[in-house]
Amino acid sequence: MDSDQIPDIVVGRLPRYLQALQRMSEDGKLSTSSQELGDRLGISAAQIRKDLSQFGEFGKQGTGYAIPFLIDQLETILKIKRFWDIALVGSGDLGHAIAHYPGFSDRGFRIAMVFDNDTSKIGTKVNHFIVQDIANLEKMVREAGIKIAMLTVPASAAQKVCDTLVKAGIKAILSYAPTPLTLPDNIHVEYIDPLIQLQHITYYLG
Amino acid sequence: MDSDQIPDIVVGRLPRYLQALQRMSEDGKLSTSSQELGDRLGISAAQIRKDLSQFGEFGKQGTGYAIPFLIDQLETILKIKRFWDIALVGSGDLGHAIAHYPGFSDRGFRIAMVFDNDTSKIGTKVNHFIVQDIANLEKMVREAGIKIAMLTVPASAAQKVCDTLVKAGIKAILSYAPTPLTLPDNIHVEYIDPLIQLQHITYYLG
DNA sequence: CATTGTGAACGGGTTCACAGCA
């Protein structure tokens, strides 16, 4: 029941539970069981019950879980019953794709600013954002109070950009740059690197 | 020393070791230690030694690891001392970004075909590929002997596309679609879902 | 009667600590 001390790996599963529940809800379902949810996600029912029980008693014996209620609880736990502004750094192809992706705004996130260091891109529009000079990043991010950044810059630029982001008050980074980042312990980082995942997969191929 | 029975989590770290070693090599370094490699990656030295020792004795006591040799060994283990062709399904913004990303061809992968089901896109060019009708996917993928697919289609279409890919002989899928996939046990799947990772991060934010 | 919540048992990945070797 402690709101801390919960293993990071458990926290990492909650968004997947939420995603499945939201889809069930869209399909008109009102309740589910740990068994059904687990089947959808390829996770054991016991695992799901154990995970959820760390945060409270959300289910009813014999009945299962009320989907709208559980969604609400998970959104509260994950702190997404509010909108989070995101600073996007890097306006290349990937940055463009992210800026145009409609899936964030449905789910608690909003790209608020786009930065680049390429003078040929600064001032141009990406979606409805004007690309800002990265030289202004520290000031603008701090003044806007933005806490989350997404990074789509080359590996060679990533560490330097991160250092600036930290100075600007960023607390969490989702990096697409193919390089490990060195950051203070209180900054939370996640990586997305398709090449790493492809190389993982090929191990298992004949 | 068994080439099987190795935990998947260990395999998943190898590409990260390889990436760091390749960067060291580009920087002109010829040897390293488990300590130095671990510091770069935020992984303990013991962990790295234990992981590598599962595949052979690659180091020398007192000296550490010869970088070019270790790179070669890891590339062999991960089966990337050859080129893997990839079928990209979905030619939206994200598909475009992936098709234009130069980082794959340096590292053992090549986008070989691009598919979409949107008649306004079929026949157009993405990078130097002509977008093919998804109706021809099964035949073309099978005849080309392609074993890996990347998926950048909407969640609602993902499962159906996967079923077709499996029929076409695909053995591994890297999916950007925000939905869990149900596939035979012998198909290896990895997911990339930035929203899930953002929702993971926000748990830790004030 | 179905299904949750949970203490206990289990399993396996990580760390430790040191022998072994260049």
Next chain:
DNA sequence: TGCTGTGAACCCGTTCACAATG
């Protein structure tokens, strides 16, 4: 001396199994 390779100890997440309950 410096650093690897590795058995043993440790730790922690998962599964089990069942009491509890609507």
